[in-house]
Amino acid sequence: MSDKEKAQTALRESATFDHATMAEIRRAAETGIYDIRGFGAKRKVPHFDDLLFLGASMSRYPLEGYREKCNTQVTLGTRFAKKPIVIETPVTIAGMSFGALSANAKEALGRGASEVGTSTTTGDGGMTPEERGQSTKLVYQYLPSRYGMNPDDLRKADAIEVVLGQGAKPGGGGMLLGQKITDRVAKMRTLPMGVDQRSACRHPDWTGPDDLAIKIQELREITDWQVPIYIKVGATRTYYDVKLAVKAGADVIVVDGMQGGTAATQEVFIEHVGIPTMAAIPQAVQALQEMGMHRKVQLIVSGGIRNGADVAKCMALGADAVAIGTAALVALGCNHPQWDDEFKKIGSAAGYYDDYHEGKDPAGISTQDPELMKRLDPVAAGHRLANYLRVLTMEAQTLARACGKNDLRNLEPEDLVALNVEAAAMARVPLAGTSWIPGQGGY
């Protein structure tokens, strides 16, 4: 019976126990194991679609779209590093590991980012020659597992990102199941082939912000204070985390909201831990402003960014740049309808595939299978990513010019309104058509 036919009967689906919920109960009852998957949160949460820009009219003066320049270049790491990173577009590529992704996918990310002058980021598993070779600006992640961590690669990096958490699983460690631990992945991580690799959730040699300050000094000493050091946190108690990160000596702070993706973790973690990206940005900006460090310590925001409007809204709320992960993979070809028949063979469908941990990705991206990997041409995929990054940049410029701004970083909260009370409260901008910002007095 089709949905239309059901609608004409008395059959009524429960909002609480919908089909997906009941299927999960049955799956749990049959297996006794929690559901592990990739991707990010699939539930609907307040997001950037709940915000609108106030374009210029009588009281504001717009810029001419094809005549007047709107700067997109951003310099990251101006606080302490001798060599800050200059990116031509404020859209960077978030950390994703070789292991979770194929070598071809990592190479494609590097190619695409380099084509438009932005940075890529390694991941849990070390730096591959493919990525270093193709990325003109490469951020090297320093994670609790320290898989593949070595001082030679540290010195090859253009920046170092100390990872305390990620938006999909703040408080959780990494997970790379045995199916994807091939000989090469195992060697890079110093693990036996085929084991389920568990990455610790805490760093092994420091336990709090005071220790972290010393750890950051160590990383600076090892690299002779050349490169910026980022601190990445999953969005939870963002106001306090950002203050502590600044105190610990970060050049750049990366805040990853709950819509951020992952290669694998428990579904319950993805959907129930963390706060939406939109809610995290004002907290981070407030912390930086109170310390007099806004724009001095740069803020990168990630988690669910899909288009130039999302980029512009993040920057209007006070971010210096954004990072994309899931969207970049989609640009490469992740979940592409051309593989729908093959997705069906593994019990999924194009647009729904999230079992990245199983290593069977028909698109050749989240896999280590050599035959599947061949399906992804890193040159063509890299070019698609570059195209997508250009579109994001041009869309953000379009909105900035409409607001009369000649630099994306001149966008401001005053340019935004919210469509609903939740978004107004989280983003700290007025409800559209009013001057009311929930929580800021007057009511």
Add this chain to the structure above:
Amino acid sequence: MKTLDLANTSLREINQALHDQAGECTEREWKITGAKGDHNIACGLDASLSVDIEGHAGYYCAGMNKKAHVVVHGNAGQGVAENMMSGTVRVKGQASQSAGATAHGGLLVIEGDAGARCGISMKGVEIVVGGNVGHMSCFMGQAGALVVCGDAGDALGDSLYETKIFVKGSVASLGADCIEKEMRDEHIEYLTDLLNRAGMDEDPKSFKRYGSARNLYNFKVDNASAY
């Protein structure tokens, strides 16, 4: 030998002088005096240097060491020789927690005791401790060897991968998936050599060997209580 004094030379200048030796080595023997718990002394070395540190070192002394031979003539703070790749680091006194954390290679010798989490996530380093080690030592140890000439604290070798552990004294408790294993001739031979290289006058036959039961290598619902 070149001597640098932390009392009148900054840590940055000292580390830069040592790092510069990776390009053109002009002096192999170095002495750093005046250490009073300063952090990050001699980290990131990448040359075959001999570095003697007089006094006590703070956190991350000789961190990420490559090739160099570093001796701390005192105690060492948290994370001594963390992520070491090669070379040797010797602590004449005691070492704080996370000694040799995540280290990939080389030899770390602690003549006194080591604190909690000694050898955490070690990836190939050899660590020899003359005294005792604290709790959770060798947690998630991936490769290499940890030798304890004294006693080991609680949860030794929890979630262990392939690191070999040898303990002469008592073990307060073993962590998840860590078991005692047979000490065969090949292990006696290996331990004899390692103790000799560490300069420890111990009878290798008096040690017990511990390793991974490998039951947690792949997720099984039957092991849910161990996760």
